[in-house]
């Protein structure tokens with residue numbers, strides 16, 4: 647059997663959430679965050695035929711790797727066992743290889759050789775290969791951006807979407823928004839069941855993480871389109887894109903000079919997720935952070951605000967939140983002037 651470094655196993659095991667989403671057992675929207683990350687999902691056991699959902703994803707299980715536990719059929723799986731069950735791969739070495747193929751590498755030759763101890767080096771090598779493929783796809787889609795009025799109807803301007811490199815996949819009828827490492831593809835047709843998609847086998851990462859190096863207020867939202875709406879109105883925003891990126895954001899926030907405004911959609915589990923993220927940012931990284939209940943009232947989120955009121959009114963709303971923030975009373979180096987909280 648292949649020797650698997652414990653760190654490598656742990657890192658790959660974190661992709662269980664992605665695997666559940668890609669297997670259709672839950673959606674990104676279905677994820678919920680409590681003290682630890684947990685959410686109800688359909689049982690991923692093909693033999694169970696679970697309806698209604700009776701399984702739970704447990705992101706921070708006491709034994710380390712995230713697991714999914716079905717209360718109905720009683721099974722517990724980590725990523726590797728689940729791959730074994732779903733893809734009929736009984737050997738642990740096969741499961742690791744498949745996990746590696748999905749989340750460690752796109753390159754078959756890399757997947758069949760012994761997993762090196764230095765995962766980071768391999769990740770980067772693989773990322774370069776993926777980057778080319780993804781970059782090409784984004785470039786192609788950018789040629790078609792004028793073939794959809796999806797963004798125009800929501801209040802985005804042509805200059806803005808072109809400057810941000812948005813694209814349109816004519817075949818799949820999806821708006822393509824580049825993220826820090828890849829892209830998200832948003833359904834432009836209301837009959838599409840999966841609204842947000844991301845490329846298979848690669849972590850979609852955050853949107854706008856470069857803002858973490860800047861001073862001033864930065865809004866944290868869940869979806870890339872919401873982040874863009876805020877930026878169209880002159881604010882700065884970071885999108886999580888995936889619930890599994892919460893940890894990434896927390897780790898990147900270390901030493902950031904930004905003030906964080908956590909403004910998720912106004913529904914119960916997103917509010918809980920926002921509250922939890924705020925607490926972690928404050929407790930772990932000690933960054934100034936403010937959590938807003940119902941930040942985009944009377945609308946669901948910044949995108950809806952932009953589409954209903956236009957960027958001028960959204961800009962006023964953003965500025966108001968920044969100016970009223972109690973974080974401005976926290977003495978900080980360099981950025982004492984309240985008016986500079988928002989940068990254009």
Ligand SMILES: [Zn+2]
Nearest residue numbers: 689694716719
């Ligand atoms: Zn089950």
